[in-house]
Amino acid sequence: MRKKRKAAAKKYTSRVFSALVYLFLYAPIAVVILFSFNTSRRNVLFEGFTLDWYKQMATNHALLESFGNTLAVAGVSTLIATVIGTLTAIAMFRYKFRGKTIIDLLLYIPVVIPEIVLGIALLSVFSLVHVPLGLGSMIVAHVTFQIPFVVFTVRARLSGFDRSIEEAAMDLGANRVRVLTGITIPIIAPGIVSGAVLAFTLSIDDIIISFFTTGARSTTFPLKIMELVRSGVSPDVYALSTIIILATFVVVLISQISVYKANQRALKSKYKEKQK
Amino acid sequence: MAKAIVEIKNVNKFYGDNHVVKDLDMEIYEGEFLSILGPSGCGKTTTLRMIAGFEQQTDGVITVEGERVENKEPFERNVNTVFQSYALFPHMTVHDNVAYGLKMKKVKKAEIAGRVEDALSMVRLEGFGKRYPAQLSGGQRQRVAIARAIINNPRVLLLDEPLGALDMKLRKQMQIELKNLQKQLGITFVYVTHDQEEALTMSDRIAVMSGGVLEQIGTPAEIYEKPTTKFVADFIGETNLFEAVEAHVRDDGTVCLNAEAGELTGADPRFSAAELVYLSVRPEKTLASESPVTGFSLRGTVRENIYIGTVVKSTVVLQNGQEIRVSSIAGAPVPAAGSARYIHWNPGDAVIIHSKSNTILDLMDSLDLGAYVAGGA
Ligand SMILES: Nc1ncnc2c1ncn2[C@@H]1O[C@H](COP(=O)(O)OP(=O)(O)OP(=O)(O)O)[C@@H](O)[C@H]1O
Numbered sequence: 232m233r234k235k236r237k238a239a240a241k242k243y244t245s246r247v248f249s250a251l252v253y254l255f256l257y258a259p260i261a262v263v264i265l266f267s268f269n270t271s272r273r274n275v276l277f278e279g280f281t282l283d284w285y286k287q288m289a290t291n292h293a294l295l296e297s298f299g300n301t302l303a304v305a306g307v308s309t310l311i312a313t314v315i316g317t318l319t320a321i322a323m324f325r326y327k328f329r330g331k332t333i334i335d336l337l338l339y340i341p342v343v344i345p346e347i348v349l350g351i352a353l354l355s356v357f358s359l360v361h362v363p364l365g366l367g368s369m370i371v372a373h374v375t376f377q378i379p380f381v382v383f384t385v386r387a388r389l390s391g392f393d394r395s396i397e398e399a400a401m402d403l404g405a406n407r408v409r410v411l412t413g414i415t416i417p418i419i420a421p422g423i424v425s426g427a428v429l430a431f432t433l434s435i436d437d438i439i440i441s442f443f444t445t446g447a448r449s450t451t452f453p454l455k456i457m458e459l460v461r462s463g464v465s466p467d468v469y470a471l472s473t474i475i476i477l478a479t480f481v482v483v484l485i486s487q488i489s490v491y492k493a494n495q496r497a498l499k500s501k502y503k504e505k506q507k
Numbered sequence: 508m509a510k511a512i513v514e515i516k517n518v519n520k521f522y523g524d525n526h527v528v529k530d531l532d533m534e535i536y537e538g539e540f541l542s543i544l545g546p547s548g549c550g551k552t553t554t555l556r557m558i559a560g561f562e563q564q565t566d567g568v569i570t571v572e573g574e575r576v577e578n579k580e581p582f583e584r585n586v587n588t589v590f591q592s593y594a595l596f597p598h599m600t601v602h603d604n605v606a607y608g609l610k611m612k613k614v615k616k617a618e619i620a621g622r623v624e625d626a627l628s629m630v631r632l633e634g635f636g637k638r639y640p641a642q643l644s645g646g647q648r649q650r651v652a653i654a655r656a657i658i659n660n661p662r663v664l665l666l667d668e669p670l671g672a673l674d675m676k677l678r679k680q681m682q683i684e685l686k687n688l689q690k691q692l693g694i695t696f697v698y699v700t701h702d703q704e705e706a707l708t709m710s711d712r713i714a715v716m717s718g719g720v721l722e723q724i725g726t727p728a729e730i731y732e733k734p735t736t737k738f739v740a741d742f743i744g745e746t747n748l749f750e751a752v753e754a755h756v757r758d759d760g761t762v763c764l765n766a767e768a769g770e771l772t773g774a775d776p777r778f779s780a781a782e783l784v785y786l787s788v789r790p791e792k793t794l795a796s797e798s799p800v801t802g803f804s805l806r807g808t809v810r811e812n813i814y815i816g817t818v819v820k821s822t823v824v825l826q827n828g829q830e831i832r833v834s835s836i837a838g839a840p841v842p843a844a845g846s847a848r849y850i851h852w853n854p855g856d857a858v859i860i861h862s863k864s865n866t867i868l869d870l871m872d873s874l875d876l877g878a879y880v881a882g883g884a
């Protein structure tokens with residue numbers, strides 16, 4: 232009897248605890264969504280429902296442009312960093328060469344170095360070689376800090392990779408390019424995708440490095456918000472944020488559903504095998 | 508039968524300073540089942556990989572179907588490999604795995620479908636085409652790997668310890684299936700293993716390697732009954748091995764030998780006095796009698812008798828401490844543990860291995876001087 236009550240108490244506290252964690256995580260997000268529909272400009276009280284901020288956002292060219300810049304920088308830099316990072320990881324996995332350990336170590340530097348130092352360093356390089364600051368310079372800067380993350384995730388995926396799979400493909404008539412595109416890359420694709428997602432996320436909300444390497448007319452969404460914070464954030468920023476949150480939510484949902492479905496499929500076929 | 512399909516001539520392989528394959532000379536005949544047998548690290552895989560084209564020999568020549576292959580990519584050689592780890596493509600179905608080779612050769616889709624079906628039925632995997640490798644058992648994966656290789660109609664199939672990861676029972680079953688498949692297809696199998704029983708039961712010929720050197724190549728019976736090196740005698744099956752010096756030829760043509768354990772007798776036409784030799788005699792040919800036998804002075808004490816189904820394995824400890832194994836058919840009288848026995852054998856049942864001057868004697872044989880040397884002793 233006492234045991235039962237103890238177990239119930241345990242269950243109860245663990246539920247309360249996880250509820251608190253979720254509250255802590257999601258309350259700020261809920262607030263942003265809520266106030267994007269608030270008639271009052273000041274986000275203290277909810278005074279009534281409106282879609283005005285969404286309309287205002289749709290006509291706020293500066294805000295939309297900054298968001299477009301963010302997507303462009305994140306998209307292009309992720310693409311470049313993913314290609315370079317993946318090839319680097321494959322090369323480092325496949326070949327032994329002199330100075331490999333040094334290259335290995337050097338990869339960690341951009342990760343552990345304070346971002347502000349990296350930002351200043353990049354800025355001084357750009358001014359040294361007279362690269363005009365703008366989207367281009369920002370893309371180069373983002374690629375710099377994205378590459379190590381892509382290399383790390385792809386390499387983690389490669390660590391369990393059996394090289395005789397590539398040899399088997401060559402044995403069966405595939406040339407080196409077909410082995411890479413048809414065998415190696417599809418097998419390590421999950422690693423490449425998660426590396427790309429990580430790189431994209433890092434780029435989207437980067438402030439410090441973007442701050443140093445951006446030009447006058449190429450501000451990004453995070454930089455724009457930083458700028459607005461000084462004069463007070465207006466609810467149209469909440470509106471755009473809400474849209475971003477929903478978009479993220481949908482993407483996560485879709486990916487989770489596809490993973491779930493794949494697992495179900497695997498389970499089902501296992502079950503069938505057992506019945507046989 | 509004896510037409511060579513793969514020839515390996517004087518091949519050496521170095522990894523840095525590590526001399527892994529040494530002066531390898533070997534002919535692999537068309538349609539035979541050849542096993543490469545040897546302890547771990549002796550260069551079996553390296554040899555196979557040089558034939559397949561994954562590894563380049565440091566020097567020497569390898570030919571497949573009479574053509575030198577050093578400048579040919581793996582897929583340009585009419586040879587396919589079955590890997591120990593199976594190396595199936597995990598992101599493809601069984602069907603796509605098996606079809607891969609044909610797809611690379613741009614065979615028409617309709618033809619591919621039929622041939623994949625044939626290959627799968629040959630390894631008894633009909634209906635498994637839609638599965639992924641992760642949904643198969645170890646034995647089934649092994650069969651897919653074999654189907655994926657044989658669908659290309661190679662002249663030679665290279666198999667690197669293909670059954671190494673399977674449990675004993677499945678292993679035995681797959682051994683029979685592989686052997687039948689080889690007979691049915693009529694292609695040459697080069698089969699790497701470190702399991703001597705497997706090699707002895709499956710092979711037409713066995714190449715025994717040790718430390719990068721080809722010790723002996725021959726039929727299972729030759730390898731077992733007429734080992735030419737100490738390593739082979741010791742490595743294949745159980746044996747009683749004596750290091751001895753040849754003393755003289757007796758009137759009946761047998762050779763008297765002096766070992767540390769005592770005097771022994773063997774039969775060997777090649778003979779040079781005072782040469783260091785090894786004498787190997789299998790436990791089933793070794794006899795233990797109650798009274799001394801002429802030509803032998805090996806006295807020992809029976810330590811134990813172990814019954815293993817149809818045979819009894821006795822251990823006799825000689826006076827110098829050497830342990831001799833004697834196996835006899837169960838039911839025959841067995842000496843009691845602790846009793847004294849005299850070890851001997853029929854001289855013709857022992858094999859004399861010339862330790863170092865092998866090559867010199869071979870040379871003399873080929874010059875027809877052998878008779879002169881033996882007669883002059
Ligand atoms: N890529 C390599 N680089 C350097 N040394 C190697 C390489 N591959 C093999 N070796 C060495 O060559 C020797 C022979 O290796 P190999 O793989 O041919 O042995 P094996 O007979 O197949 O052994 P096992 O039965 O354990 O598979 C070993 O000493 C091994 O350490």
Ligand SMILES: [Mg+2]
Binds near residue numbers: 551667
């Ligand atoms: Mg090996």
